Amino acid sequence: MSEVQRKKYSDKEKNSIFDHEFMPHIDSMYNFAYRLTFDEDDAKDLVQDTYLKAYRFINSFEQGTNAKAWLFRILKNSFINEYRKKSKQPSKVDYQEVETYYNSDNVDYSMTSDLRVDAVKDMLGDEISNALNSLAVDFRTVIILCDLEGFTYEEMAKILDIPIGTVRSRLHRARNLLKDKLRSYAENMGYDTDEE
């Protein structure tokens, strides 16, 4: 976003966009921020910073385009630039380790999981949530964007500044890691995860 921008909206229009296109997404924004930071105060600051930036750069928002995706992109960038540094989460390191482990742009989709549908259905919200939260931030992010917020691959590519192919492969890896977590929960719950 450039500091130099055309004045295209009047104050009245700005307020209208802010109230009708930006503010309705505050729930999703806060939820995303909380799942990135795991801290209520950090999440509040992150959402607040995002909205202030959104207002300041409102002229670079095209009316009629996806405001939610535009806001999520700002939030994600703020998180990377400001919060990730001070965050106690060693997420960047984690991610690199995992990336090295998988070490490829080509994902093998044929890896099957012996996790059972019934075991997943019986899991509690806390278990699902903890499994999601345990993923490295880049993997967690794609799942939040896709499954919790319903963004398309194309929207996710814009939010994350990565190619669609990378969205697809990262999402696939993220879900496989999640399945690994869920499988270990299922084992603890006494589900037989072996093939019959």
Next chain:
Amino acid sequence: MDKNLNTSSERKLNCSDESKCFELLESILDGEETTASKEILDEKLAKCQPCFEHYHLEKVIREVLKNKCTKHMVPAELADTIRQKIQEIK
């Protein structure tokens, strides 16, 4: 009972191209494939056991994520604080 869901004996036990099939199934579940995907999907689920199992596991994973990951309540004062700050920078 729904015949399609239970007659696994009619499905082949090995998938001819798991990698391609699973990628396609996952794209369909993510709403990325629209053209003719319903037919392809029905065909695969009816004829291939690994595809059938993979599809249902992937589907339930998406469902529990969507339905069971509770949203954190937005602190009540946050929206007001934001509006106030906006007034200050105007």
